[in-house]
Every structure is written in structure tokens, then in C-alpha cells.
Amino acid sequence: MFEARLVLEAVKELITEANFEVSGGGITLQAMDSSHVSLVALSLRSDGFEHFRADRSFSMGMNLNNMAKMLKCAANDDVITMKAEENSDVVTFLFESAGQGRVSEFELKLMDITSENLGIPDTEYSATVSMPSTEFQRITKDLGSIGDTVEISVTKDGVKFSTNGDIGSANVICRQNLNVEKQEEQTVIDMHEPVSLTFALRYLTSFTKATALSPSVVIKLSKELPVVVEYKVADFGYVRYYLAPKIEDEEMEEQ
Amino acid sequence: MFEARLVLEAVKELITEANFEVSGGGITLQAMDSSHVSLVALSLRSDGFEHFRADRSFSMGMNLNNMAKMLKCAANDDVITMKAEENSDVVTFLFESAGQGRVSEFELKLMDITSENLGIPDTEYSATVSMPSTEFQRITKDLGSIGDTVEISVTKDGVKFSTNGDIGSANVICRQNLNVEKQEEQTVIDMHEPVSLTFALRYLTSFTKATALSPSVVIKLSKELPVVVEYKVADFGYVRYYLAPKIEDEEMEEQ
Amino acid sequence: MFEARLVLEAVKELITEANFEVSGGGITLQAMDSSHVSLVALSLRSDGFEHFRADRSFSMGMNLNNMAKMLKCAANDDVITMKAEENSDVVTFLFESAGQGRVSEFELKLMDITSENLGIPDTEYSATVSMPSTEFQRITKDLGSIGDTVEISVTKDGVKFSTNGDIGSANVICRQNLNVEKQEEQTVIDMHEPVSLTFALRYLTSFTKATALSPSVVIKLSKELPVVVEYKVADFGYVRYYLAPKIEDEEMEEQ
Numbered sequence: 001m002f003e004a005r006l007v008l009e010a011v012k013e014l015i016t017e018a019n020f021e022v023s024g025g026g027i028t029l030q031a032m033d034s035s036h037v038s039l040v041a042l043s044l045r046s047d048g049f050e051h052f053r054a055d056r057s058f059s060m061g062m063n064l065n066n067m068a069k070m071l072k073c074a075a076n077d078d079v080i081t082m083k084a085e086e087n088s089d090v091v092t093f094l095f096e097s098a099g100q101g102r103v104s105e106f107e108l109k110l111m112d113i114t115s116e117n118l119g120i121p122d123t124e125y126s127a128t129v130s131m132p133s134t135e136f137q138r139i140t141k142d143l144g145s146i147g148d149t150v151e152i153s154v155t156k157d158g159v160k161f162s163t164n165g166d167i168g169s170a171n172v173i174c175r176q177n178l179n180v181e182k183q184e185e186q187t188v189i190d191m192h193e194p195v196s197l198t199f200a201l202r203y204l205t206s207f208t209k210a211t212a213l214s215p216s217v218v219i220k221l222s223k224e225l226p227v228v229v230e231y232k233v234a235d236f237g238y239v240r241y242y243l244a245p246k247i248e249d250e251e252m253e254e255q
Numbered sequence: 256m257f258e259a260r261l262v263l264e265a266v267k268e269l270i271t272e273a274n275f276e277v278s279g280g281g282i283t284l285q286a287m288d289s290s291h292v293s294l295v296a297l298s299l300r301s302d303g304f305e306h307f308r309a310d311r312s313f314s315m316g317m318n319l320n321n322m323a324k325m326l327k328c329a330a331n332d333d334v335i336t337m338k339a340e341e342n343s344d345v346v347t348f349l350f351e352s353a354g355q356g357r358v359s360e361f362e363l364k365l366m367d368i369t370s371e372n373l374g375i376p377d378t379e380y381s382a383t384v385s386m387p388s389t390e391f392q393r394i395t396k397d398l399g400s401i402g403d404t405v406e407i408s409v410t411k412d413g414v415k416f417s418t419n420g421d422i423g424s425a426n427v428i429c430r431q432n433l434n435v436e437k438q439e440e441q442t443v444i445d446m447h448e449p450v451s452l453t454f455a456l457r458y459l460t461s462f463t464k465a466t467a468l469s470p471s472v473v474i475k476l477s478k479e480l481p482v483v484v485e486y487k488v489a490d491f492g493y494v495r496y497y498l499a500p501k502i503e504d505e506e507m508e509e510q
Numbered sequence: 511m512f513e514a515r516l517v518l519e520a521v522k523e524l525i526t527e528a529n530f531e532v533s534g535g536g537i538t539l540q541a542m543d544s545s546h547v548s549l550v551a552l553s554l555r556s557d558g559f560e561h562f563r564a565d566r567s568f569s570m571g572m573n574l575n576n577m578a579k580m581l582k583c584a585a586n587d588d589v590i591t592m593k594a595e596e597n598s599d600v601v602t603f604l605f606e607s608a609g610q611g612r613v614s615e616f617e618l619k620l621m622d623i624t625s626e627n628l629g630i631p632d633t634e635y636s637a638t639v640s641m642p643s644t645e646f647q648r649i650t651k652d653l654g655s656i657g658d659t660v661e662i663s664v665t666k667d668g669v670k671f672s673t674n675g676d677i678g679s680a681n682v683i684c685r686q687n688l689n690v691e692k693q694e695e696q697t698v699i700d701m702h703e704p705v706s707l708t709f710a711l712r713y714l715t716s717f718t719k720a721t722a723l724s725p726s727v728v729i730k731l732s733k734e735l736p737v738v739v740e741y742k743v744a745d746f747g748y749v750r751y752y753l754a755p756k757i758e759d760e761e762m763e764e765q
Contacts, residue, residue, distance in 0.1 A: 063422070066422040066423070069400045069422070070422075072397075073397035090423060101442065102428065103428045104397075105426045106401070106423065106424075106425045107423045108423040109422060109423050142583035142614075145579045145582070145583070167576040167619060168600060168617045168618040169617045170580075170583070170615070171615045171616075172612065172614040173614075175610075175611050175613075179609075187611065321677040321678070324656070325656070325677075325678070325680075345678060354689075355685075356687040356697065357683065358683045358685075359682040360681045360682075361680045361681075362679045362680070364677060
């Protein structure tokens with residue numbers, strides 16, 4: 001339940017409506033943000049649910065803000081059940097309090113949404129950075145108060161985030177750091193070749209709405225390819241964000 | 256003191272000015288909200304005050320927001336005294352800190368307010384529901400995020416709150432529940448005959464501003480009569496709200 | 511670091527840009543607010559810094575909001591270093607995390623600001639009141655909800671704050687109070703002659719943004735002179751505010 005809300009919070013700033021694809025294997029969702037710049041992909045495997053049954057594969061178009069409104073009506077320790085009948089135009093959320101003194105039934109109207117499922121090829125990335133998700137959130141927020149874009153550069157020594165703005169400039173360097181007790185507090189840099197790409201900060205900042213989902217974030221970079229920013233959902237899924245690099249940056253690099 | 260502020264918070268969203276009726280027996284207030292849809296009645300018995308003296312009965316017209324502004328100027332552990340002289344056009348609030356290092360005197364201008372005291376007949380209600388006030392607050396808030404009106408239906412099994420809106424519909428059923436340790440956490444349903452009435456949610460939501468006053472709320476319903484929503488003020492008074500049911504509902508029931 | 515942010519919060523509501531004067535002795539700043547009514551003076555001695563070196567005296571014009579933006583990018587336990595090169599048009603803030611896993615470098619553009627350093631003569635004040643800073647903050651906030659100006663009157667018995675407004679009036683009397691354990695909770699009145707002056711409340715309220723800097727505030731009053739409101743910065747500096755009394759008050763006193 002808790003995770004259902006966190007997942008929604010993680011994606012509803014970027015996308016307002018989306019098709020949830022349900023099958024025996026679980027639930028997936030893929031959608032571009034309204035400005036068609038970034039892509040969100042969500043996957044939740046069926047074995048992560050206490051109980052999961054899907055007799056056939058189908059798609060449910062939902063307004064994510066309305067879905068979030070209804071999920072907010074569940075108390076934290078309620079048992080949540082989501083039910084959808086074949087050919088129904090609603091999905092039902094059932095919230096039962098411990099002891100079942102209160103039973104709430106919320107029906108959300110479904111929508112027809114034209115979806116455009118993009119195949120995302122599996123790629124070998126030039127550099128993969130794993131770092132604490134709160135640190136990545138803080139850096140995008142801090143740099144966002146100075147400039148509009150961020151250059152992310154990975155060398156074997158560390159990852160550098162740089163920005164420029166009217167009031168000045170900023171550089172944050174995070175070094176590889178394996179000497180911490182918890183694995184999720186480590187900064188791990190896995191680099192095949194150095195890479196330096198520039199991105200719009202406001203999208204990266206939106207991606208960090210997923211910070212509550214996972215203590216660490218994985219960032220994958222390759223020249224001319226969209227960056228992948230990935231947050232695990234417990235041990236049964238993920239939210240991934242894709243964002244194309246700024247062309248200007250490419251040009252600057254070629255000079 | 257603490258209660259004085261809570262009582263004000265409980266009523267000042269609905270009514271901005273009102274006559275406080277003071278007599279040897281205590282303080283009462285009765286006023287309709289500015290749209291003349293709901294009625295608020297407050298009663299505080301004199302024995303609930305540490306010290307109370309009224310040589311005669313009189314009425315003090317006050318702007319509740321201004322009164323709240325002045326009461327906010329008292330520190331939590333100040334001793335508060337309210338004083339009014341005969342024929343004066345001000346009421347004085349005296350706040351004394353423990354040890355009396357600080358003494359504050361606030362004078363609030365009184366107003367002439369035309370009051371219209373309605374006699375509220377004592378009625379035998381079809382159904383009386385007592386439930387945790389936070390639960391009632393949560394339900395009105397949750398349903399208010401879906402629809403504009405709520406149908407409250409009481410049967411011997413429980414009380415059902417239902418709403419409908421553009422995004423979908425919702426139903427919350429609370430069953431009688433006596434198996435909890437504290438009396439104020441019980442849901443008790445006392446029903447002579449089933450009753451089902453529809454109300455504007457935004458008024459019910461305003462009534463729940465009184466939630467901090469009492470852990471439980473009592474809701475009294477009878478066909479074609481205004482609902483009564485009652486919160487106790489410690490053991491020496493109450494705030495009661497009255498709201499007429501929607502006529503449309505009556506028509507729907509008759510069909 | 512913590513203090514650097516508190517000092518900025520204390521002054522940036524009143525002044526948006528200012529010249530920081532740096533010399534071997536420390537850092538000072540003096541500026542009038544944008545409406546040229548009140549004056550802020552800041553002084554931080556060099557011995558209060560962990561490490562301080564200034565090879566020559568110079569002035570750095572900064573936008574305080576932009577400076578605050580950059581200082582917000584330091585984590586609470588970062589080591590902060592401020593660096594300025596001769597003839598540079600930027601100042602550099604360096605934030606290093608414990609263990610130096612993260613190193614951030616923020617460059618803030620400097621500005622040319624015409625400064626008008628006023629000599630403030632040392633004066634023997636008629637009355638000096640030292641009181642808990644939170645109490646002074648609370649009084650200016652409370653009276654500000656009733657009226658626009660406050661009359662501050664000091665007699666040997668105490669200090670009285672009075673205001674008048676549309677909704678009524680208010681008086682708060684604080685008596686000398688030496689019988690408290692901590693010195694900063696004392697109210698100490700040092701009076702050569704009684705004094706009564708009237709000030710615009712909104713400036714006093716702005717001054718109390720410095721409350722977090724020090725548990726006590728010192729208020730110095732003399733007829734026809736600006737009031738001084740002083741907050742200590744740890745044991746190595748101060749923030750002082752100056753505000754001229756209202757002329758109307760002088761006239762009223764003369765009647």
C-alpha cells in the first residue's frame with residue numbers, strides 16, 4: 001500500500017494519465033511526459049503482491065491524480081485490494097481496516113488512452129553510477145537553484161555535476177566511496193569510458209520524486225543516448241526514467 | 256484557555272460574528288453561518304470555569320476572527336481572565352504569565368449584532384451514531400475529494416457514507432464496534448428505524464473543525480429533520496451543528 | 511556555517527544587496543533597508559572563524575538572496591570555506607563533506623554596490639532593556655496583529671509595549687525579572703531616565719528574524735534617537751538594527 005502511493009508520487013508529476021498493463025506476470029506502465037521529452041517505465045512483478053490474480057492480460061487507462069486521490073483515502077494499516085472486471089469501465093479499490101470495523105469501496109472511472117509503447121533496447125552503457133538517492137536529489141535541487149542544465153561527467157575518479165546561471169556557477173564532485181557500512185550509502189562508479197552529457201535540470205528534479213522508493217539510485221550514461229535513472233521498488237520492481245541529452249552539449253564537445 | 260481557542264477554531268470558519276450570551280449559568284452562543292444554511296450552537300456551563308461571576312445577564316457581540324487574534328496572543332500557560340463592564344463597548348482579555356513577569360491586557364471592541372435565536376425543539380431521533388471524531392473527519396475529507404454530497408444511511412449493522420463524482424464513486428461502511436478499550440474509540444449505533452439522508456459535504460467538513468475538542472462525535476438523524484453533529488467541550492459544554500438534508504435526496508427516496 | 515545562515519536570514523528580509531567589508535580584524539557590513547528607514551550593522555570578528563586570513567582590506571558586494579541560495583547547498587556538517595582572489599569578480603564557497611566523498615564549489619558573482627557608510631556615534635542611552643529574544647519576538651508579532659505602531663515605555667518597574675488598531679488595543683508589561691536560572695531568560699532594565707518612543711511595528715518584526723541567533727536581545731532607547739535592537743552572534747560578533755522613532759509620537763509627548 002505504502003509502496004503503491006510512493007510509486008504514484010514518483011510518476012504523477014511527469015505523467016497525468018497512463019495505461020497500466022496487467023498480466024499474470026505483474027503490472028507495467030510506460031509513458032512519456034506531457035511535453036514528450038522524458039519517458040517513465042514502471043514494472044511491478046506479481047510475486048511482490050500479497051495476492052495477485054490476472055486471468056487474462058489487459059490494459060487499464062487511469063488518470064494518476066484521480067488514482068492518487070483515492071489511494072489517499074486508505075489508512076496506513078488498511079488492507080488494499082484492487083479489482084477490475086472484464087469489460088468494466090471502472091476499477092475498484094477496497095480498503096479494509098484491521099478488525100474490519102470500516103470497509104471502504106472506491107470506484108475509479110477508467111479512460112481510453114492511446115498508448116505508444118516504445119521498445120527500449122538493452123544497451124551496454126559507458127558508465128554506471130550508483131549513489132545514495134537522497135544525495136542525487138540534493139544535488140539536482142541545489143544545482144537547480146543556480147542554473148537550468150547540468151553537465152554530468154564521469155571519470156574513474158568520480159562523477160561531476162556542473163551548472164552555470166545568472167548568479168554564478170556550481171560544481172559538485174562525488175568520489176567513489178565503498179567504505180561505508182550500508183551498501184545503499186556507497187557511491188560506486190563502473191566506467192568503461194569517460195562520458196560527459198548535459199541534461200535539463202527540471203526533468204532530473206522531477207525524477208527525484210522517486211527518492212522515497214529506494215535508498216540508492218542508479219544512473220546509466222552513454223554518449224548520444226538518453227540517461228537512465230533507476231529506482232528499485234522493494235525487491236519486486238523498478239521505476240526507470242529516460243531523458244535525452246541536450247544537443248548543444250554535443251556540439252560543444254565537438255569543438 | 257486551550258479550550259477557548261479550540262472552541263473558536265471550531266466555529267469561526269462558519270460564523271464570523273456572533274452574540275455571546277452571558278448569565279450566571281455560563282456562556283451560550285447560537286448563530287447561522289453566513290449563507291444561512293447551517294446553525295452552530297455553543298454552550299459552556301459556568302462550573303467549568305476556574306472562576307466565573309456574572310452579576311446580570313447580557314449579550315456581547317464579537318467578531319470571532321478578531322477574538323481569535325487576541326486569544327492567540329496568550330501563551331499556553333498564561334492565566335486568562337475575560338472582563339466586561341456594564342455599558343462598556345469593549346471586552347478585556349487579561350493574560351498573566353506564571354510568576355506574573357508579563358501582564359498583557361487586550362481590549363476587543365464589541366459590536367451590535369442582530370441576533371435571531373431559534374428555538375430548537377427536543378426531538379427523538381430515528382438514529383444516533385457515536386463514533387471516533389477523527390474517523391468522521393477522515394470520512395468527510397475523503398469523500399469530499401470525490402463528490403459534493405454524502406448520503407448517510409443507518410441500518411442496525413452500521414452507518415454507510417456514500418458519494419458520487421466525476422472521477423468515480425465511494426462508499427464507506429462503519430460497523431458497530433464495542434470491542435475497543437477506550438469508550439471514545441467505540442462506534443455505537445442506536446437506531447429506532449433505518450434512515451438515509453443526503454447532505455452537502457462542505458458543511459460537514461466545516462463541522463469537523465471541532466474534532467480537536469473531543470475524541471468522539473455524536474450524529475443524530477431523522478427523516479426530513481436537520482442532522483445534529485455534536486462535540487463535547489470537556490465535561491462542561493458542547494458545540495452542536497445543525498444542517499438540513501438535501502431535498503433532492505428526499506425526492507429520490509420517494510421514487 | 512550554521513551561524514552564517516542564521517546571520518543571512520537575520521538581515522536578508524531588510525536588505526537585498528550589501529558590501530561585506532573584509533579585513534584582518536574580521537567581516538563587517540552596514541546597510542539601510544530598501545526604503546531607507548532602518549539600518550542594519552553586522553560585525554563578525556576574525557577570531558570567531560576556525561581559520562581566517564585576509565592579506566588586505568577589501569569590499570565584496572553581494573546579493574544576499576543569491577548568497578543564501580548557495581549557502582543552502584551546504585549540508586549541515588560540511589566544512590565551509592569562503593575564498594576571494596584579488597581583482598576577481600566572484601567569491602568562491604567550498605563545501606566539503608566529512609570524509610571528503612563530496613566536494614562542492616559554488617562561485618557567486620560579485621556586484622558593484624554604492625555604499626554609504628554612516629558613522630554611528632557612541633551614545634549613552636536613557637534606558638537599556640535586556641530580555642529573552644523569543645519574548646520580544648512574540649510581543650512584536652502579537653501587537654502587529656492588532657496595530658501598526660508600538661509605543662515602548664520604560665520606567666523603573668518595567669517596559670510597556672502598547673498598540674491601538676481598528677479591532678481594539680493592547681498593552682504588554684514586562685517587569686524586571688532576575689529570578690530565573692539562566693541569564694538569558696532574565697529581563698533586566700537599566701534606566702537613567704524614563705523614556706517613551708513610538709515605532710513602526712513592521713520594522714521591529716523584521717528585526718526579530720534574528721531571534722535564532724541569540725537567546726536574549728538588548729534594546730537601547732533615548733528620546734529622539736533611533737532605537738538599537740542588538741543580537742549577539744555567539745561570542746564573536748553582533749547584528750544591530752537601528753530604527754528612528756515616529757515623529758507623531760514626539761508631538762504627542764509635547765502636548
